[in-house]
Amino acid sequence: MSLxxxxxxxxxxxxxxxxxEKKLQGYKHKLLSFEKEEHKSQEVLEINPxxxxxxxxxxxxxxxxxxxxxxxxxxxxxxxxxxLIPDSPAEQALMYQRMMEGLTLIEKLNLVVFYDLVxxxxxxxxxxxxxxxxxxxxxxxxxxxxxxxxxxGSYLAGAFSLADVVVFPNIAYAFRYGLSAERYPKMAKYYSxxxxxxxxxxxxxxxxxxxxxxxxxxxxx
Amino acid sequence: MAKDMTxxxxxxxxxxxxxxxxxxEKNLQGYKSKQLSFEKGExxLKEVTDINPxxxxxxxxxxxxxxxxxxxxxxxxxxxxxxxxxxLIPDNKAESALMYQRMFEGLTLxxxxxxxLFYNLFxxxxxxxxxxxxxxxxGLKAEVKLWEGYLQGxxxYLAGKNFSLADVSVFPLIxxxFRFGLSVEHYPKLAAYYNxxxxxxxxxxxxxxxxxxxxxxxxxxxF
Numbered sequence: 001m002s003l004x005x006x007x008x009x010x011x012x013x014x015x016x017x018x019x020x021e022k023k024l025q026g027y028k029h030k031l032l033s034f035e036k037e038e039h040k041s042q043e044v045l046e047i048n049p050x051x052x053x054x055x056x057x058x059x060x061x062x063x064x065x066x067x068x069x070x071x072x073x074x075x076x077x078x079x080x081x082x083x084l085i086p087d088s089p090a091e092q093a094l095m096y097q098r099m100m101e102g103l104t105l106i107e108k109l110n111l112v113v114f115y116d117l118v119x120x121x122x123x124x125x126x127x128x129x130x131x132x133x134x135x136x137x138x139x140x141x142x143x144x145x146x147x148x149x150x151x152x153g154s155y156l157a158g159a160f161s162l163a164d165v166v167v168f169p170n171i172a173y174a175f176r177y178g179l180s181a182e183r184y185p186k187m188a189k190y191y192s193x194x195x196x197x198x199x200x201x202x203x204x205x206x207x208x209x210x211x212x213x214x215x216x217x218x219x220x221x
Numbered sequence: 222m223a224k225d226m227t228x229x230x231x232x233x234x235x236x237x238x239x240x241x242x243x244x245x246e247k248n249l250q251g252y253k254s255k256q257l258s259f260e261k262g263e264x265x266l267k268e269v270t271d272i273n274p275x276x277x278x279x280x281x282x283x284x285x286x287x288x289x290x291x292x293x294x295x296x297x298x299x300x301x302x303x304x305x306x307x308x309l310i311p312d313n314k315a316e317s318a319l320m321y322q323r324m325f326e327g328l329t330l331x332x333x334x335x336x337x338l339f340y341n342l343f344x345x346x347x348x349x350x351x352x353x354x355x356x357x358x359x360g361l362k363a364e365v366k367l368w369e370g371y372l373q374g375x376x377x378y379l380a381g382k383n384f385s386l387a388d389v390s391v392f393p394l395i396x397x398x399f400r401f402g403l404s405v406e407h408y409p410k411l412a413a414y415y416n417x418x419x420x421x422x423x424x425x426x427x428x429x430x431x432x433x434x435x436x437x438x439x440x441x442x443x444f
């Protein structure tokens with residue numbers, strides 16, 4: 001297995017957490033720099049023609065889509081490490097629901113934190129920024145409600161699952177870019193319960209993209 | 222069982238269509254099915270928000286279980302009904318890897334389609350720019366070319382020899398781009414894929430009702 005990854009990228013982080021959870025340590029990996037545009041290098045393009053990270057290979061099998069890679073790993077290595085997809089229909093359905101909703105969460109976070117990368121100069125509008133912030137607040141409030149009963153061992157869909165693999169990095173990202181723990185206490189509790197989970201602690205990003213400029217972006221939400 | 226299932230859906234919505242295809246493939250016909258209209262704002266009705274607080278379609282229930290995310294519903298149905306209907310996740314490791322890859326790339330394809338075809342719906346008038354319209358069109362064209370290339374390398378289905386969740390997820394998007402005028406001459410592999418699948422029973426049965434008797438549009442004819 002080999003993984004090309006970038007620090008602070010939730011999609012990369014998801015795959016790394018899954019590899020730890022499934023006891024697949026020892027894979028070849030290489031940290032690349034978004035700042036230096038290394039995600040557009042030939043080495044990445046050979047695996048991922050989209051020039052995006054993660055770029056993941058298992059033998060000849062390439063899965064660059066992080067959620068797809070996590071599902072693939074859970075299915076291929078069902079009998080080792082921790083079970084990441086519940087068997088019970090109700091928990092399984094909730095897990096898939098929250099896992100996929102996690103992709104909406106990161107989209108809305110990106111629209112606020114990285115608005116200037118999404119909209120080139122000349123196309124930016126206060127009205128759009130305002131709307132993006134309002135949409136993100138509504139989204140964060142949904143997640144506060146989803147985590148209403150969060151406790152040790154009781155996460156997004158019961159026991160730790162692929163929903164948490166996909167969503168925890170997004171929540172860590174939100175706090176890193178300034179989200180208030182006082183205003184989002186359930187998310188803060190979820191964060192503090194999981195930040196020391198071995199698979200998460202071991203793979204914690206050493207840095208985040210342009211953190212100096214953006215670490216206050218979400219503080220007023 | 223199907224009679225404990227309910228699906229609220231809108232015609233032409235790829236997210237809704239893929240759940241309907243999955244239900245057919247797993248022999249789960251007979252579910253309660255209600256067609257609603259986006260144009261009339263019916264996706265915001267209480268009957269929808271009671272199931273899906275986001276006020277979006279599809280809204281899907283199996284007994285007390287709710288699964289509105291279409292990919293989630295498809296994965297759940299394949300897992301829960303593994304032993305009936307058609308197998309939608311290949312056993313072969315390489316094929317399953319390609320299936321997951323293409324399935325999730327489908328989300329990018331949909332995003333780029335929406336940025337072009339639904340630009341005016343999502344972007345208020347005072348925020349629209351010709352530069353954005355052009356960039357979005359170029360982005361979608363590059364994306365469609367990528368998928369044409371994927372079908373040059375593999376076939377007849379997206380993950381290879383077998384129909385899979387990749388096709389369940391992505392066929393509705395391919396049908397959508399042809400509905401909006403994509404050229405069969407410029408994209409022969411996508412056209413062949415479309416022709417192979419349009420008569421598959423699960424797809425034919427669930428074909429958007431409003432597409433059958435009305436002509437498509439031509440927004441993408443110059444791609």
